Amino acid sequence: MDVNMTELNLLDLIDSISWSADERVRVFWLCASKKSRSLIAKEIERLDTEHAIFPVILRDTLFVNANAILADFNKLVSDAQKRLEAIPRSTISKLSIVILSNEEFSLPQVSSPIVLPAWFPVLGGCETYLRISDLFQQAEVDLLNGDSARIDQIASLLYEIESTLVSQFVWIAENNSKQLKSLVDVLKFDDKGGVSVESFAEIIKSHVESVGAPRAYRPSAKALNSLLSRMISQVLKSSPDKLGALATKVAVAYGAEHGSILKPTLFSVMMRPTGQFTIAAKNWHSAFMSFYQSYQLMNAAAHAGEYPKYSISLILANSQDLVRFLSDFSNYVSALSPELTES
Incomplete structure (x- = not known):
């Protein structure tokens, strides 16, 4: 989707999406084909006393098969394990992971149960539901937000x-x-x-x-x-x-x-x-x-x-x-x- 991300405050977009009841880990997909993913990652990375936003640049061919979503997610977080372990577990209660890809997300946005690794900064070793959502489909804005309305x-x-x-x-x-x-x-x-x-x-x-x-x-x-x-x-x-x-x-x-x-x-x-x-x-x-x-x-x-x-x-x-x-x-x-x- 051809979105001019220079006109958007991505942190505000992520914060605008309400957390579901008992939800502590959520995953968003962001197609960033028009801008450097490294720059976007720096723009949206945030750590506060309650909520961390963790960008991951997708470099492998993952999330193309609906039957392999859980395995693909486990590989994604394993590759980023050192960075994720650096997040202070004692202060963070919620985590938003943003997958930065050059492609649109084409898989069904359904929830699947997953057991998170023991080292994971939030709910480590516990079972939760994994749902990957397209950020631009989830985030809701006014009609005059940036240049979206043209x-x-x-x-x-x-x-x-x-x-x-x-x-x-x-x-x-x-x-x-x-x-x-x-x-x-x-x-x-x-x-x-x-x-x-x-x-x-x-x-x-x-x-x-x-x-x-x-x-x-x-x-x-x-x-x-x-x-x-x-x-x-x-x-x-x-x-x-x-x-x-x-x-x-x-x-x-x-x-x-x-x-x-x-x-x-x-x-x-x-x-x-x-x-x-x-x-x-x-x-x-x-x-x-x-x-x-x-x-x-x-x-x-x-x-x-x-x-x-x-x-x-x-x-x-x-x-x-x-x-x-x-x-x-x-x-x-x-x-x-x-x-x-x-x-």
């Missing part, structure tokens, strides 16, 4: 997409405004007295030009001068099938009846419409859902204290999926050549 990157991509769409909208409005009339009739749902295609084009163009910092861009469902915000508002009040119909209308307005189908985000798949749609309409429907997903993620990040904490792996997977699609869609709309059609 908010800046998402904001920049949204601005890039909106700028491209607005430029193309303005071009079509200047060459054949009738091609956009039905779309404007839908998107100007809150305007009083009606707005012409040309006036609409000027409004959304002025909004894009007024944005000073793309990385801080944040669409609002109430911003009537923003093309993306109007699209997000349509998502808020539309069923998946109604949104599919709008996607078809947008595809026609932009002359987007070509290209390959884009891989939607998992969130978009859950909200897919029924019925048959063109490839372009499917792409636009996925885009609408991704705009909405971005909007909600940004709102949650801005008010993180109002929401529960989630694992880093979940936040990162969600954001990576969203960034991937937005990047693909940005390239898709940049390659569009709006075709003028007769109304």
Whole structure:
């Protein structure tokens, strides 16, 4: 998992994970392929009067077979015996072992009974349960912890997409405004007295030009001068099938009846419409859902204290999926050549 660990306080992450009842020894797996494991080991090693955090760099091919987990663990701690014996047994009551690997942990995270060596600093010679957990799946953080949520990157991509769409909208409005009339009739749902295609084009163009910092861009469902915000508002009040119909209308307005189908985000798949749609309409429907997903993620990040904490792996997977699609869609709309059609 591509986590920028320079943005994370690993000690805080480990401390954020609650100890189970009667648990005194626990083991975490940390994939550290993007940073020196020796540096990470120095960063997270800690010894206090109650709890020790002990990093072990995995140098052998271990923990690849679920049936050999106990034997692999015994080899791991035996190789580190001298360092473990240096931990003062009289003052330490709990021990967290962090296995630093270059690979992801792919084995089932199940508990198995194990008798610890007599020399082990905590529960030496006693039986306990061994469970190796992925640190990034166990540690829960706010939505704005480090760069896991990728908010800046998402904001920049949204601005890039909106700028491209607005430029193309303005071009079509200047060459054949009738091609956009039905779309404007839908998107100007809150305007009083009606707005012409040309006036609409000027409004959304002025909004894009007024944005000073793309990385801080944040669409609002109430911003009537923003093309993306109007699209997000349509998502808020539309069923998946109604949104599919709008996607078809947008595809026609932009002359987007070509290209390959884009891989939607998992969130978009859950909200897919029924019925048959063109490839372009499917792409636009996925885009609408991704705009909405971005909007909600940004709102949650801005008010993180109002929401529960989630694992880093979940936040990162969600954001990576969203960034991937937005990047693909940005390239898709940049390659569009709006075709003028007769109304």
